Amino acid sequence: GDSVTQMEGPVTLSEEAFLTINCTYTATGYPSLFWYVQYPGEGLQLLLKATKADDKGSNKGFEATYRKETTSFHLEKGSVQVSDSAVYFCAHYTGNQFYFGTGTSLTVIP
Amino acid sequence: NAGVTQTPKFQVLKTGQSMTLQCAQDMNHEYMSWYRQDPGMGLRLIHYSVGAGITDQGEVPNGYNVSRSTTEDFPLRLLSAAPSQTSVYFCASSKGITSGTGGFFGQGTRLTVV
Numbered sequence: 001g002d003s004v005t006q007m008e009g010p011v012t013l014s015e016e017a018f019l020t021i022n023c024t025y026t027a028t029g030y031p032s033l034f035w036y037v038q039y040p041g042e043g044l045q046l047l048l049k050a051t052k053a054d055d056k057g058s059n060k061g062f063e064a065t066y067r068k069e070t071t072s073f074h075l076e077k078g079s080v081q082v083s084d085s086a087v088y089f090c091a092h093y094t095g096n097q098f099y100f101g102t103g104t105s106l107t108v109i110p
Numbered sequence: 111n112a113g114v115t116q117t118p119k120f121q122v123l124k125t126g127q128s129m130t131l132q133c134a135q136d137m138n139h140e141y142m143s144w145y146r147q148d149p150g151m152g153l154r155l156i157h158y159s160v161g162a163g164i165t166d167q168g169e170v171p172n173g174y175n176v177s178r179s180t181t182e183d184f185p186l187r188l189l190s191a192a193p194s195q196t197s198v199y200f201c202a203s204s205k206g207i208t209s210g211t212g213g214f215f216g217q218g219t220r221l222t223v224v
Contacts, residue, residue, distance in 0.1 A: 004152075034212050043114075043200055043215040044153075089152065097143065097168060098202075098213060100152035 006101030023090035133201030
């Protein structure tokens, strides 16, 4: 069935380090792909999205490319900041619902 | 423009009690849904609605009831609370079923059943 698998955390990085959070998906259709971010005590906020193959979503220095051939949507950022500490969720939207990964907790230390 | 508003933010219930989690959106979105978030399990869909008067079950509907009498509101009812329903609940809305714009989420309701 439809699902999302993302890299287990927690991830701890030093400020200005490079970030990659892996995400792969299984979908019966042609899904739209998303990354959501959840800051402590808050709801989910849409970080970026891609709706077709080879699209690159980007926002706040984060990027992810829709790779249909590998069914992946890895999140990257070249230089993380302390303010990026949060939980990141990969998701796909197929038919009538979102399918979420389990979330990856990121802590950035000064 | 408030987006998606959930109330309450925190709630403690005793086993067997009932309650309603409120969700309202002011974006005229057709599609609304409820998710629960549990550690290590991501978000799982409880119920969803594609418009006023139309609801359907998601992945984990047991113990929950919903109705959609208006476009704006989508309350979630716990009929007889159980400790297994201790979770964080999120309401979401989006423009349509196949929308590629993503969903807007509320701040969440943290529910503890003792």
